[in-house]
Amino acid sequence: MQEKEEIINMDYPEEWNALPKRERKGKIKELRWEREQKADTLKKIRNWGLTGIIIVLIIVGFIALTKKSPEQIAFEQEVKAVYLEGKVEGFSIEGSDHVSAGTSVEYQTNPPTSGSHLGEAKNWGVYSKEIDDKAGVHNLEHGGIWISYKNIPEDEINVLEELGKQNSQSTVVSPRSGNDNKIVVASWGKMMKLETVNKALIQKYINTYKNQSPEKLAR
Numbered sequence: 001m002q003e004k005e006e007i008i009n010m011d012y013p014e015e016w017n018a019l020p021k022r023e024r025k026g027k028i029k030e031l032r033w034e035r036e037q038k039a040d041t042l043k044k045i046r047n048w049g050l051t052g053i054i055i056v057l058i059i060v061g062f063i064a065l066t067k068k069s070p071e072q073i074a075f076e077q078e079v080k081a082v083y084l085e086g087k088v089e090g091f092s093i094e095g096s097d098h099v100s101a102g103t104s105v106e107y108q109t110n111p112p113t114s115g116s117h118l119g120e121a122k123n124w125g126v127y128s129k130e131i132d133d134k135a136g137v138h139n140l141e142h143g144g145i146w147i148s149y150k151n152i153p154e155d156e157i158n159v160l161e162e163l164g165k166q167n168s169q170s171t172v173v174s175p176r177s178g179n180d181n182k183i184v185v186a187s188w189g190k191m192m193k194l195e196t197v198n199k200a201l202i203q204k205y206i207n208t209y210k211n212q213s214p215e216k217l218a219r
Contacts, residue, residue: 084204088192096141096214105134111148111176112137113186124218126164127174136186139172143211143218146186147202148176156183156197163202169219170210188213 094108094115105116117137124144136146145167147160160183164173176184181193185202187209194201210218 084192084201084208087201088190088205088209090190093189099134101132101134103134107133107137109191110178110180111146111184111186111191113140113189113191117141122172124169124171125173126161127172129174130176131172131174133178136172136174140186140188141213141215143170143188143213143216145171145206145210145218147171147173147183148179148186149173149183150175150177150179152182152197159197159199160202163199163206167203167206167210171206 091109091113094112096114097116098119099105099116101118103116105112107115112133115137116134118132118134119138120135121138121142121144122131122135124139136148139146147164149157149160160173164171181195183194183197185192185194185205187205190209190212192201192205
């Protein structure tokens with residue numbers, strides 16, 4: 001008790017010396033409680049501060065992981081800025097009957113955008129050789145986009161194939177020597193003709209006309 005009294009006497013000499021001995025005991029308890037409360041408050045402040053730092057680090061890490069690259073942002077902005085009006089042609093639907101591989105079908109558009117077709121569609125993907133028009137039409141009926149091309153530079157072919165890979169569950173990309181234009185992007189009952197590759201415009205077409213068809217199977 002003497003040690004505690006001396007400590008308190010040094011902190012509060014006048015008040016302490018004026019107190020009776022019995023009241024000093026109560027004062028000791030009161031001061032001890034105040035010190036414990038201060039220590040507890042400081043501990044809580046430190047804990048909350050540490051928690052806040054951790055939360056900030058988590059948020060910063062999440063933003064860093066989900067932040068899009070400048071290239072992605074630029075491309076998305078370009079896509080949003082592109083309009084298809086005046087570039088897309090619409091055609092009457094020519095039917096959707098199934099025919100055998102050896103059956104000759106005359107289509108009213110080049111390439112075809114609807115009409116009789118094979119009973120089995122092509123797998124979605126990129127092809128280095130021409131595909132049967134009748135198979136391509138079936139892919140259009142499934143809601144897909146058929147990107148065909150002829151006589152374009154290798155670098156433009158690479159761009160079209162990249163688009164095909166980026167939209168791997170909804171596009172067929174292939175050469176087609178019968179095209180009237182260098183690049184044709186076709187969907188069910190519609191097409192867009194291009195003389196040079198415009199990646200943003202083609203992606204806009206895919207986003208707009210995918211699954212605008214009787215059988216919505218594209219993804």
